[in-house]
Amino acid sequence: MSPAATAQDACAMAGAFQRGERSAERNVLEAFERLDAAEPRLQAFAGTQRERALSQARALDRDRAQGISAGVLAGVPVALKSNMCWQGVEAHCGSRILAGYKPPYTATFVERLIAAGAIPIGMTNMDEFAMGSSGENSAFGVARNPWDLARTPGGSSSGSAAAVAAGIVPIALGSDTGGSVRQPAAFCGIAGFKPTYGRVSRYGLIAFGSSLDQVSPFARSLRDIELVCHVISGVDAADSTTAQLPPMEIEAGDLRGLRIGVPAEYFPPQLAPEVRKVYDAAKARLLELGAQLVDVRLPHTEYAIPTYYVVATAEASSNLARYEGIRYGLRVEGDGSLQGMFAATRAAGFGAEVQRRILLGTYVLSSGYYDAWYNRALRVRRLLRRDFDTAFEQVDLIIGPTTPTAAFRLGEKTSDPVAMYLSDVMTAPISLAGLPGLSLPCGFVEQDGVSLPLGLQIIGPALSDPLVLRAGRSFEEATDHHRRRPDLAQLQAVRA
Amino acid sequence: MSSTPQSDVVGLVSPKTGVHWIPVIGLEVHCQLKTWTKLFCGCRNEFGAPPNSLTCPVCTAQPGALPVLNREALDLALRTALALGADVAPRSKFDRKNYFYCDLPKGYQISQFDQPYCKGGGITLSSGKRVRLTRIHLEEDAGKAIHDRGPTTLVDLNRAGVPLIESVSEADMQTSQEAFEYLSTLKQLLQYVGASDCDMEKGSLRCDVNISVHPAGEPWRTKVELKNLNSFRNVQAAIEYEIVRQVEAYESGDPARMPVQETRLFDAVAGLTRSMRKKEDAHDYRYFPEPDLPPITVGAEMLERQRAMLPEMPPARRERYQAALGLSAYDAGVLTAERPLAEFFETVARLSNRPKEASNWITNELLRCLSDPELEPTSIDELPFRPHDMALLIEMVEAGALSVQAGRKVLRAMFQTGKSPKELASSLGLEQISDTSALEGWCREALVGKDKIIADVKAGKTKAVGALVGPVMKASKGSANPQLVQEILLRIIAEG
Numbered sequence: 001m002s003p004a005a006t007a008q009d010a011c012a013m014a015g016a017f018q019r020g021e022r023s024a025e026r027n028v029l030e031a032f033e034r035l036d037a038a039e040p041r042l043q044a045f046a047g048t049q050r051e052r053a054l055s056q057a058r059a060l061d062r063d064r065a066q067g068i069s070a071g072v073l074a075g076v077p078v079a080l081k082s083n084m085c086w087q088g089v090e091a092h093c094g095s096r097i098l099a100g101y102k103p104p105y106t107a108t109f110v111e112r113l114i115a116a117g118a119i120p121i122g123m124t125n126m127d128e129f130a131m132g133s134s135g136e137n138s139a140f141g142v143a144r145n146p147w148d149l150a151r152t153p154g155g156s157s158s159g160s161a162a163a164v165a166a167g168i169v170p171i172a173l174g175s176d177t178g179g180s181v182r183q184p185a186a187f188c189g190i191a192g193f194k195p196t197y198g199r200v201s202r203y204g205l206i207a208f209g210s211s212l213d214q215v216s217p218f219a220r221s222l223r224d225i226e227l228v229c230h231v232i233s234g235v236d237a238a239d240s241t242t243a244q245l246p247p248m249e250i251e252a253g254d255l256r257g258l259r260i261g262v263p264a265e266y267f268p269p270q271l272a273p274e275v276r277k278v279y280d281a282a283k284a285r286l287l288e289l290g291a292q293l294v295d296v297r298l299p300h301t302e303y304a305i306p307t308y309y310v311v312a313t314a315e316a317s318s319n320l321a322r323y324e325g326i327r328y329g330l331r332v333e334g335d336g337s338l339q340g341m342f343a344a345t346r347a348a349g350f351g352a353e354v355q356r357r358i359l360l361g362t363y364v365l366s367s368g369y370y371d372a373w374y375n376r377a378l379r380v381r382r383l384l385r386r387d388f389d390t391a392f393e394q395v396d397l398i399i400g401p402t403t404p405t406a407a408f409r410l411g412e413k414t415s416d417p418v419a420m421y422l423s424d425v426m427t428a429p430i431s432l433a434g435l436p437g438l439s440l441p442c443g444f445v446e447q448d449g450v451s452l453p454l455g456l457q458i459i460g461p462a463l464s465d466p467l468v469l470r471a472g473r474s475f476e477e478a479t480d481h482h483r484r485r486p487d488l489a490q491l492q493a494v495r496a
Numbered sequence: 497m498s499s500t501p502q503s504d505v506v507g508l509v510s511p512k513t514g515v516h517w518i519p520v521i522g523l524e525v526h527c528q529l530k531t532w533t534k535l536f537c538g539c540r541n542e543f544g545a546p547p548n549s550l551t552c553p554v555c556t557a558q559p560g561a562l563p564v565l566n567r568e569a570l571d572l573a574l575r576t577a578l579a580l581g582a583d584v585a586p587r588s589k590f591d592r593k594n595y596f597y598c599d600l601p602k603g604y605q606i607s608q609f610d611q612p613y614c615k616g617g618g619i620t621l622s623s624g625k626r627v628r629l630t631r632i633h634l635e636e637d638a639g640k641a642i643h644d645r646g647p648t649t650l651v652d653l654n655r656a657g658v659p660l661i662e663s664v665s666e667a668d669m670q671t672s673q674e675a676f677e678y679l680s681t682l683k684q685l686l687q688y689v690g691a692s693d694c695d696m697e698k699g700s701l702r703c704d705v706n707i708s709v710h711p712a713g714e715p716w717r718t719k720v721e722l723k724n725l726n727s728f729r730n731v732q733a734a735i736e737y738e739i740v741r742q743v744e745a746y747e748s749g750d751p752a753r754m755p756v757q758e759t760r761l762f763d764a765v766a767g768l769t770r771s772m773r774k775k776e777d778a779h780d781y782r783y784f785p786e787p788d789l790p791p792i793t794v795g796a797e798m799l800e801r802q803r804a805m806l807p808e809m810p811p812a813r814r815e816r817y818q819a820a821l822g823l824s825a826y827d828a829g830v831l832t833a834e835r836p837l838a839e840f841f842e843t844v845a846r847l848s849n850r851p852k853e854a855s856n857w858i859t860n861e862l863l864r865c866l867s868d869p870e871l872e873p874t875s876i877d878e879l880p881f882r883p884h885d886m887a888l889l890i891e892m893v894e895a896g897a898l899s900v901q902a903g904r905k906v907l908r909a910m911f912q913t914g915k916s917p918k919e920l921a922s923s924l925g926l927e928q929i930s931d932t933s934a935l936e937g938w939c940r941e942a943l944v945g946k947d948k949i950i951a952d953v954k955a956g957k958t959k960a961v962g963a964l965v966g967p968v969m970k971a972s973k974g975s976a977n978p979q980l981v982q983e984i985l986l987r988i989i990a991e992g
Contacts, residue, residue: 083559083560084560085558085559085560091559091560093559098559101559103553103558103559103560104553104558105553105558105561107560202560202562203560203561203562204560204561205560206559206560207559207560209787210787210788211787237564238562238564239562239564240562240563240564240565240788240789240790241562241787241788241789241790314784315784315787317594317782318592318594318603318604318782318784320603321594321596321602321603321604322557322559322601322602322603324596324603326598326601326651327556327557327601328558338597338598338649339596342596362782365594365782365783365784366780366782367780367782370782370784374784
């Protein structure tokens, strides 16, 4: 593997470190070189931790020199989304209300990453409180898509996706609530995997929709995804919603003999012909690889988006109540009364989309509206789950497009929240059902003279994560979409 | 409404109109559980520590922190439910109660709304009347806002997250005395099962009252909630005030004075209640299921384990003291008032094998010492001596080694020094002399020149010898055993 290729592959990097062929320090320094080259334009990062990363890298190198064995991710630089707690490092969540907030503790999954030898180098840009599908709801930097800087990398884990797609780090963590990792992975031509709800601890992930949020990795290869999942998954005493299971294992095998469901609902007539063509090719590939394709129905799919926007906003309205200016973050005194301070702080600290969702969530939980909205949404959520349960009686996995289109232009949907919400139409149902969902590159479409990636989503039953990843790996090995790289010269060119 | 044997005398007959008004009273009691740690984090549950010293990311609501249920709190809550004869739900859940206040760090309280862990049960008053419980639920306490230290409000989060159980009674009470007895009995029960200190001064027991009045035979009228009741006496006073206030308001016929659904605060100094907020200003708490905590499931085995840990409760204990130990109902009541006292008594009774004497010494002498303002300690838990010493003291008195009078002095000295009664009796020179050779000398001296008495005794008037006991006691400086002195005197006279 060439040095450049190694730098984009966590498995290769960890192997080279362990064999003494590459130092952790070199990995970190090179990551920062790539970051500095891309960053003024890419805006993937909200903040970097050069000193901390370098000192951790040197400690790993010293340990290695002394023959102390290192973890499976030793020496691999990684990026964290700005809603992840890493003690002493600003996690502003893309919000003015948390500007300057440095958590006094470290998230379980960050601790596990670091214990495995991974080296966090910085925090990435995101939609405020993970609410958005384009990164444009950030109060700070708006990340760009490395394939076309005029386009969104997707959201809300925009910066993490852009950082991996641009080759700055081989691995980045995002969080997926309704598609916030899978959609940007699709838009950026990389792999993004949302594990089964409860498979990865949420302790230290700043909450948006607690019953949906799941820490989810981005990488350029399925092997790297599998490695990260192995490191960060498993029961955590600090999160009572984690499944009582050990870390995720890697499953050997391929696609042969697997029955794969193709729901009509995920291939609607509105799908553009060139997009449909990509998915037809992907289906053909799956057949060639020995999978069986089976028509299945997910009849309640059309209700997923409204259901999602009731459940997630209800939880968010409560989760975001703690930002009132007393203990941390922004404080605006207002009229001097306590309620006045709360109101002034929240009015100044939250952006428009966050305020919209808090209002929506507050409304659906209000006395007199609860049954018509929140309670009904819970019932539809159960129906959506049942759709999947029924489908999985016939098939092992389900596939579909991750998104109905390729990456859209920045600014294209900002004036129309509902159009923005609809970009989650094929990811939100999986989140509501708590299922594992993988997006991996499956082809490209030409738009305005630019080649844009599309993602194939592979969905499995609850806790079938290793099977989903195995299927993805098998598809990846047989294709080379994931090997295509955006032309990073454009970043340089703009810079020059 | 429930009728009682005294229903013709309860309530208030208006002197003005002659209308018989019946009060309807229900109580909501919040009680802090005496756990080692808080309900959802590992912080110590302790009163009086320096402000904000018992806090962590969870109870200060740092972004990303998650609650984990403290099993000890659930155990104590279950034990309380069993002691109250309530039904424990095999499955219940936590909900979020959303409101903004500076002492509520998350902006919501984790409580139980529509599925409490426990329903039913009740308390039987001395009249035989049963006050039913509607439900008990488990929830977390808020922090403390301190408003009286200068111009700013200070917040102490040590109390935030302390486990509480809230027990809600049916509106089965009609007098302030019944409310008082209900509270006293509930407090006794909570202390017996080891669930709580129930110290109103420290806020570990808090009580709200729901109260309305209606003319006998008519339907119930609007209820008013009373808060800020800092002692059982205040609960009684507030109820008495409120009954009169409501009756007078109704009888005034003035629409402006008609009782409305509202919350009123009791002003203990002025001895009256004042309106705090009307129904229309009531919070909409937007309860919804807590997504961060799985449902509480309580299996039969778990419940039986707690049942096995229940102590013998006061009613059963009182009965046993009377039937098996021959104590009076009054003494049995005094001894079982508090579990530590009852346990102290039982140990003393067992060690001395003299339950009646143990009861007399404890109910008379020990309790007198405990309430003596000049003596420390004032609580049975802090005695500087063991039940063993108390049993020894009783044995010494019964064996004649100490007079009752001397025994009292020794007990006071035990309070002050914690030394054994043997040691104190000798160091204070209070041991009775039962050595016949020493006593014989004093007796012979006392008989000199008392021919009249000797003759009377010989004539059968043995009582006459009593006049000689005093001089012997005097000669022995009070240390002679008077019983023995009398015997020796009679023997000498008979022999002479």
